[in-house]
Amino acid sequence: MVDIATRVYNHKWKIDPIVRSLIDTDFYKLLMCQSVFRNKPDTIVTFSLINRTTRIPLANLIDEGELREQLDHIRTLRLTRGESTWLRGNTFYGQRQMFRPDFMEWFEALQLPPYHLERIGDQYELTFEGKWPEVMLWEIPALAVLMELRSRAVLRHMGRFELQVLYARAMTKLWEKVERLQRIDGLRIADFGTRRRHSFLWQDWCVQAMNEGLGNAFAGTSNCLIAKNRDLEAIGTNAHELPMVYAALADTDPALARAPYDVLSDWHEEHSGNLRIILPDTYGTEGFLSRAPDWLTQWTGIRIDSGDPAKGAEVAIRWWQSRGEDPREKLVIFSDGLDVDKIAALHAQFSGRVRVSFGWGTLLTNDFRGLVADDALAPFSLVCKAVAANGRPTVKLSDNPEKAMGPEAEIARYKRVFGVGEQERVEVVV
Template sequence: MQLHPTFSLTSLLDNDFYKFTMQQGVVKLFPGAKARYAFINRGKHVFPPGFSKALRESVNEMASLKLSREEKLFLQDNCPYLDPVYLDFLEGYRFNPEEVHIEQHGDQLEVHVEGLWYRTILWEVPLMALISELFYKLHHAVRLSDAEVIALTRKKIEGYVRLGVTVAEFGTRRRYAYDVHRLALKALKDHGQGAFIGSSNVHMAMLYQTKPIGTHAHEWFMFHAARYGFKMANAMGLQHWVEVFRGDLGIALSDTYTTEVFFKQFDKMYSKLFDGVRHDSGDALQFADKVINHYHSLGIDPKTKTIIFSDGLNYDKVARIAAYCQDKIGISFGIGTNLTNDVGPEPMNIVIKMTAAHPQDGEWTEVVKLSDEPGKHTGTEQAINLAKTILNIH
């Protein structure tokens, strides 16, 4: 089965920025650590015959991707916190398709990744993007025309301009297709002046001369639990982030083990060091109240801090959050699927999550995520219950 050329990614940087920033941290601090990841089909999607074979071919083609000279210069010019040693490393990095295990059982897909963490950390986002694009292609889905995609995206970003909010595009992992992603970016750049501030996708940021946006993901704190225990995971994760980036990239992700637990450990030092926090699950307005109250309790003016909202956003949610937070705290929005997969067919509900970590001097340890929304928990029931017990989560 020969795949259409657009199925193989064309750039090593066609990935979310936080994967590269975390990779720099892993290379520096945990070069011998290993990780396992698994695909989770939250939406119970049905995969057509031959899907695993098509995905395997796409993954194999990724072995030829490498950082170009132009891409390295873009990172040097726009991301001064990525140090020269790391950029030299990235120049020599190649995807190893043997780290990805793909099986299909009837209409269900299994994907697992295993290997050194500093290598395997880059697989999650492009794998999801490939699964999503192949899914629509092999189901012969029909989408809006290019002109309609541009017009719809223009309407959305002009709405955000009128709201007076800033918006970044976060939609790589569940995009309809690479071509749709580019159409959306073009419309955002052309019509979003004053509102559109950047993309989580480094390749797209380079193509459309905007800012790559991101800091770290749940896996950063999930690994720290495997290495240091659940009670120390947030504090050690934050401490190591500060050690690597020295004050840059200062938005902390707060819901790996629930926001309640996070804020017990996000003390005055971290609250001052970090520019703000990112919301990724649970009720957005309740979260805003928690954050504002937390800063007030420490004598910090919330207006000097920022919340990045990034949980399943659309215009109505953004408008409600913006009105609620006005004059209380700084806000910005990361919008994903609604910008890159709102073209007719139902967006996929899929994730790839770290399932286990092996610190260099440790052993394989199951990891979990305890979201503010129980439906987003990941991990085995036994490991989730253990984490809840240790962290006194009821």
């Protein structure tokens, strides 16, 4: 097992680059990329870094030259032969050859496109623009770099023994969470923590701890590289990016209203089984489900990713019942701001009423709260989102207005088209 504290103490980034592979990314990104490669390959998209926690002055903490070095390094990466063989030949979600030969040939030749980086006050403006299949693959590594450089900045001046104690405490903290999870009968949980992890080595350690501590209750990891290296299931389906871009491309209000269902129609043609998971909250869950076509009721389940998770699950249950479906046969995946208390409460409330699963993110792979002075390693909310498509702004409404994004006029238009009324604000912690 890697001695993380010693590696941090002796850090030379050329030995420990933050992103060391093009598959050091989330599995859903590759699934979505293949769908985009097939359906919208020439769409020009802009992604932008958004620090929702503005009190964290990233440009004061992270050296611009070091950030550029890490981003430039990512542009040198190519799929290795072993990585290509794993993607081409492995079984994912029970399906062989998940990734088509034409997509793999494109991916094997891919170099990530250039980036634009500029300091604005105490924050960085980091943007990526180009063809959607290429640009979208910047999101996860860009976030991983910024999160880990922030961690390194805080840890840089700590001594060897101080670091050993810090990581011992963090390991103990996580293992105590694992022990509490062991007591939940019928638990099904996966690692969703790549985007805002403390570091790659720490995520890898957390995944190993979950695997040993939870056994069959641990479903796998969203991180493709760790899944490959640790012989685990790669977990993930689709994200808000797809309906946001499809909606931005819509020319009329009726086309806009259809856009979220057009996304899932394209997805339906490619995937079956547990990959048919609805993410309904991009423009409001209740409105999305009330207008959903009947064929979506046959999908395997729903992921709840914003708003009150219990309320979201109740809405889904009522929807299935109203369409003649048995909710007990449906899968509900909770994935927003989870920690052990919330996981235990949601499992107790919904176990037996639906099939319950959890995608545990930031507070699995980046919970150093209370372990250093001034809580300087506390996790924060950093995202990298598609902000424009073919020159048009994207919009996300969410079930929590704190997560909404887009120009005010467009937000108002989307609320009108999708019939979104007053929403309850929930603090975004991670």
